[in-house]
Amino acid sequence: MSADQPKPDPVDGEPPSDHLIARLTERQKDCLRLVAQGYTSKEIGRQIGISPATVDNHVRAALDTLRVESRAGAARLLAAAEADQPLTSQSQPLAEPPTDAAVDAVSGPARRWWQSMVPPLGGSRNSLGAEAKFFAIIRIAVLGLSSLMILTIGIAVLLWLLR
Structure with missing residues (x-):
């Protein structure tokens, strides 16, 4: 038995992981979904508005609930369980995608001439x-x-x- 597989669960009639995943809180699921996408605790905290330590607490609680030893294993179990379930409705996105209006507001006519000479504060990816x-x-x-x-x-x- 690998570290990513949950230990046997005594509940009859359900696969072990389905019963365990039902016991996760929504916040724990949110954190695990972002772990599955490769985000660090710091990045997850920024996206959902909590501290990295709180993210670690949610992930640790999810590891205990799912009875696995790694973040990746817990994220894989959640992803597998959610892939098997038909989606009746979509949940709200965790973070709003950036809009072009937000970018245009900085580069529009209100932007001072000297601001176009230097890169944006905080940096950003460029093309x-x-x-x-x-x-x-x-x-x-x-x-x-x-x-x-x-x-x-x-x-x-x-x-x-x-x-």
Whole structure:
């Protein structure tokens, strides 16, 4: 018997995992679904609005309930059980997908001219080609060097005035 398989359950008439999965809370199931998609506790916490430690507590409780030793094993059991069940209605998505309007709000006309010169705070994935990335790096380097030169000249002028 592998670590991913649940230990035998005394309930008759049901496969062991179905009875055990019925005992999971919705939050535990949410966490296990995201584990199955390869998310870390930190990423899961960000998506569903709880701390990584709380995610770990939910996953640990699910491991105990399902009687398995690994997160991946618990996620596989839940996925297998849910694949066997016909969906009568779809549950609400855990997180709203980003809309184009949210992206357009930042890049629209309200965006200041200098904001288009630097990457967004917090970073984001981009679809720039190698040439566009190269020019973006050069642009940031030139802006940084210009800022340093202005600061140096400003300090020099200030020191000259104070002598």
